[in-house]
Amino acid sequence: MxxxxxVFEKVRExxxxxxxxxxxxxxxxxxxxxxRIVTALGDRKIAQLHINQYLPExxxxxxxxxxxxxxxxxxxxxxVIGDQYFRYDIFSARDLDKxxxxxxxxxxxxxxxxxxFLSFRLMHGDEAHILLALxxxxxxxxxxxxxxxxxxxHPE
Numbered sequence: 773m774x775x776x777x778x779v780f781e782k783v784r785e786x787x788x789x790x791x792x793x794x795x796x797x798x799x800x801x802x803x804x805x806x807x808r809i810v811t812a813l814g815d816r817k818i819a820q821l822h823i824n825q826y827l828p829e830x831x832x833x834x835x836x837x838x839x840x841x842x843x844x845x846x847x848x849x850x851x852v853i854g855d856q857y858f859r860y861d862i863f864s865a866r867d868l869d870k871x872x873x874x875x876x877x878x879x880x881x882x883x884x885x886x887x888x889f890l891s892f893r894l895m896h897g898d899e900a901h902i903l904l905a906l907x908x909x910x911x912x913x914x915x916x917x918x919x920x921x922x923x924x925x926h927p928e
Contacts, residue, residue, distance in 0.1 A: 774821060776813035779841060780806045783853065786823045790837050799855045808858050812851070816843045822917045824904050840894075840903055842917060846924040848894070850901045863896055865924050870895045873918055892918050 774782070787800055820842040841849040846865035851858070874891040890905040892914055905914040 773817040773819060773844065774841075775817065776810040776815075777806070779813060779818055779821060779839075780809045782821060782823065783809065783839060783851075786825070786837060786839075787853065790825060800853070805853065805858065809851070812849060812860050812862075813841065816845075816847065818842065819844045820917045820920045822903050822910075822913045824902075825906060825910060840901065840917060842920055846921070848901070848921075861899070861901065863899075863901075865921050868894055868896045868921075868925065871918075871922060871925065890914050894921070 783805070784802055787802075818841045821839065823839040824837050836854045838850060838852045841851070842865070843849075848863050848865060849860050850863075851860040872891075872893040872895070874889075874893075876889060876891075877886045878889050880887045887906065890911050892903040894901040894903075903914055903917065905911040
């Protein structure tokens, strides 16, 4: 279980790692971001956390990366973080209409090769929340999140 402060530390590490070699480093006010995350999560314990390295399609104008935090009680927080941007949605796994997992290959035009990806889409109403895994470390984290949410929603 993670506390809100531990979630912030993981977000800070991800923000620092998300800057490419040709990019300007993120200009995040980390003290303010910590306060926002602590305020959002309060004293809830986070059972699962997945941080997207890149923003999925549809989030481009909102920030630099996003994360999904799942509490012990299956409350989900989708947080989008950027230089001057912080937004989060809160919803219950019980309220999801559908979850979709896509394990496929995408055409990386920069590297001129096909690369595997894992996508996890959570849908409720007209909202969709998307998590991605583009490498083995991210895949492990995302598979853990998929397992926790699917077991919570569809127990045997």
